Amino acid sequence: MSEENSPAQRVAIGISFGNSYSSIGFTSAEGKAEVIANEEGDRQIPSILSYVDGEEFQGTQAKAQLVRNAKNTVAYFRDFLGQEFKSIDPTPCHQSAHPVQHESTIAFKIKDGADETENTVTVSEITTRHLRRLKNSASDYLGKDVNAAVITVPTNFGDTQKEALTKAAKEAGIEVLQFINEPVAAVLAYDARPEAKLSDKIVVVADLGGIRSDVAVIASRGGIYTILATAHDYDVAGTQLDKVLMDHFAKEFMKKHKTGGDPRENDRSLAKLKLESEAVKKALSIGASANFSVESLANGIDYTATINRSRYELLASKHFQAFTRLVTHAVEKAELDPLDISEIILAGGSAHTPRIASSLQSAFPETTTVLAPSTSPTALNPSELAVRGAAIQASLVQEFDVEDIVQSTHPMVTVTPHLSHAVGVLCISDSEESGVFQSIVDAETPLPVRRTAIISTPREGGDVLIKLTEGARHIKVTKPEPKPKAEKTKSDSDDEDSDEDSEEEEEIREKTWKVGKVLAEAALKELKKGAKVEVQINIDANLNVNCIFREVGGKGGVRGLLAGGKGQNGSA
Amino acid sequence: MASVQISLPLPVLPEGWSAEKDFKAIGQLSQATDRNIEPVGPHFLAHARRKRHKRTFSEDDR
Ligand SMILES: Nc1ncnc2c1ncn2[C@@H]1O[C@H](COP(=O)(O)OP(=O)(O)OP(=O)(O)O)[C@@H](O)[C@H]1O
Ligand SMILES: [Mg+2]
Numbered sequence: 001m002s003e004e005n006s007p008a009q010r011v012a013i014g015i016s017f018g019n020s021y022s023s024i025g026f027t028s029a030e031g032k033a034e035v036i037a038n039e040e041g042d043r044q045i046p047s048i049l050s051y052v053d054g055e056e057f058q059g060t061q062a063k064a065q066l067v068r069n070a071k072n073t074v075a076y077f078r079d080f081l082g083q084e085f086k087s088i089d090p091t092p093c094h095q096s097a098h099p100v101q102h103e104s105t106i107a108f109k110i111k112d113g114a115d116e117t118e119n120t121v122t123v124s125e126i127t128t129r130h131l132r133r134l135k136n137s138a139s140d141y142l143g144k145d146v147n148a149a150v151i152t153v154p155t156n157f158g159d160t161q162k163e164a165l166t167k168a169a170k171e172a173g174i175e176v177l178q179f180i181n182e183p184v185a186a187v188l189a190y191d192a193r194p195e196a197k198l199s200d201k202i203v204v205v206a207d208l209g210g211i212r213s214d215v216a217v218i219a220s221r222g223g224i225y226t227i228l229a230t231a232h233d234y235d236v237a238g239t240q241l242d243k244v245l246m247d248h249f250a251k252e253f254m255k256k257h258k259t260g261g262d263p264r265e266n267d268r269s270l271a272k273l274k275l276e277s278e279a280v281k282k283a284l285s286i287g288a289s290a291n292f293s294v295e296s297l298a299n300g301i302d303y304t305a306t307i308n309r310s311r312y313e314l315l316a317s318k319h320f321q322a323f324t325r326l327v328t329h330a331v332e333k334a335e336l337d338p339l340d341i342s343e344i345i346l347a348g349g350s351a352h353t354p355r356i357a358s359s360l361q362s363a364f365p366e367t368t369t370v371l372a373p374s375t376s377p378t379a380l381n382p383s384e385l386a387v388r389g390a391a392i393q394a395s396l397v398q399e400f401d402v403e404d405i406v407q408s409t410h411p412m413v414t415v416t417p418h419l420s421h422a423v424g425v426l427c428i429s430d431s432e433e434s435g436v437f438q439s440i441v442d443a444e445t446p447l448p449v450r451r452t453a454i455i456s457t458p459r460e461g462g463d464v465l466i467k468l469t470e471g472a473r474h475i476k477v478t479k480p481e482p483k484p485k486a487e488k489t490k491s492d493s494d495d496e497d498s499d500e501d502s503e504e505e506e507e508i509r510e511k512t513w514k515v516g517k518v519l520a521e522a523a524l525k526e527l528k529k530g531a532k533v534e535v536q537i538n539i540d541a542n543l544n545v546n547c548i549f550r551e552v553g554g555k556g557g558v559r560g561l562l563a564g565g566k567g568q569n570g571s572a
Numbered sequence: 573m574a575s576v577q578i579s580l581p582l583p584v585l586p587e588g589w590s591a592e593k594d595f596k597a598i599g600q601l602s603q604a605t606d607r608n609i610e611p612v613g614p615h616f617l618a619h620a621r622r623k624r625h626k627r628t629f630s631e632d633d634r
Contacts, residue, residue, distance in 0.1 A: 180611075180612050184612050184613075191613065198615075222615060224610075224613070224615050224616055225609065225610040226608070226609050226610065227608070228607075389612070396613070408624075413611070414611055416608075420603060421601075427578060427582055427583070428582070436580065438578045438580060439576075446607070446609050448622070448629065452573075452576070453577070454575050454577055456579050456580065457581050458582070459581075462585075463584065464583065465586065465589065466582060470601070517599045517601075517602065518598045518599055519597075519600070520595065521595075522591075522596070523591065523595075524594070525594070533582060534575070543600065543601045543604060559595065560597065561597070562597050562600065563600070564601055565600050565603070
């Protein structure tokens, strides 16, 4: 098995390893992340292994075996790694090899050899075999033996799970350089585009997968990412959307063929129904309608049908609402308001669904950009975000010694003080007598930080006051003039009524600032007409603030130092 | 990072305002919150480098 490779011998790729699909990617010499298609031409490779007469199949070929050879087909196993049997939910494996307890771990009983004996294969071994196939596909494509990887994991993947995955990867000849969180990989994939501009923003990543949905609220500050809150849902994901279509087609089938029976009651019929329903679901992400067609669906009866997108959206609307709720719940958990969210990145396969993106867009203000194929022409493929991020990170760290990577990811380096309030200046606006706060460094920015602002001055120039303060974000709610009500008998009217009401007189919500603590004042004198002022703020990890105020293009300027509380008592 | 552009004007210096070298320190920043930053991306690597070598932004620029 591979020992640690010295950076010079390393060939590193990015891997996203989901319960449903896996992807492999690399960063080209030009610095562009690319997703690799395997021998079958797939970029989303089903995380499935199947054994037929001792031959191993993986990916799409293995998935097809779910119909005839379900017992020897292993699927949905990633989340079992490093877990105890009693803590897992085996439900996703109902139509494939069942997980069983084996010593302190989890295994599958499958006939994976040429003979007919049933072997107990641990989840670790299954993972190794799957990763080995991924590694080989990448090696074939690159023409070099891949021996290292950055692998994405969910934000709640624990240390024992990571250890188990590290071990399984090592057995496959892959040295794990680093695990990175899936949502962070998605943000990195977007930020690494050549046209991307660094900015300070709050990003929500909604990763809607096959058997789980995960949301993360991330403060992105000058390209540094801090997760503020996460939310997980194992009850609503792609599988439930498949189920909606399976139920629909099963019922339609029974209506049409009274003697056909319920295709959901026979394992093989059920498997066919599921595969085709997933394909129909994917087709409905692009087309306005899709065809369902299965030979011998049940009792030897072939079945074809058509469904249009609006019908599907109606049938699945409950689930779409659940996705939106999961996202708004995560924002609440971060103690933020929808108005604070600059972007929602839709990630994961289910994020291709147009209705999920549009529901989210309507639940958030117009100032929130929803990055999904159906809402934004510049959106990246949601199924590729994690692997792209992993590929970029792999290229960033592949030259480091493992020891260096470990040190850099240690809490000594990663635990960082973050500003609790925004820092900015007071400016004049026509609407208010007192100054209005203009943020220069946002709250939740990790320290140290340096930010610069260019600020206008009064038209005639002259002497100006720069008042540096903290600011607190405030949501201003304006209620429209109450309309006189013709009749109002019950105050607690039923839901439908109150819904209509709220639409009539929708309140206006705006993001404003409350001026907080005053930090410092500075004067800049004899500015030219139409001059601009540059304010540079440096804040170190001890909250010492170093600022420079000067006229843009002018000479001199004013400097000031504000000692932070920590620096005063803490210094030796 | 690009500079923050602020189009509202700064106020005129009030009559009689004065301070040594035109700067007056008044308050301190509120306590910071410790959080974990994600060890991912080029800007994190720059941060880690500065932290491990105890360098400032301007030393880093050179
Ligand atoms: N174009 C599409 N339209 C709608 N759904 C799609 C599309 N492509 C893939 N999916 C669905 O996305 C889900 C898989 O998502 P993804 O590949 O992100 O999962 P994963 O991360 O491997 O799985 P999990 O979340 O289960 O760990 C499946 O339910 C699949 O049917
Ligand atoms: Mg996933």
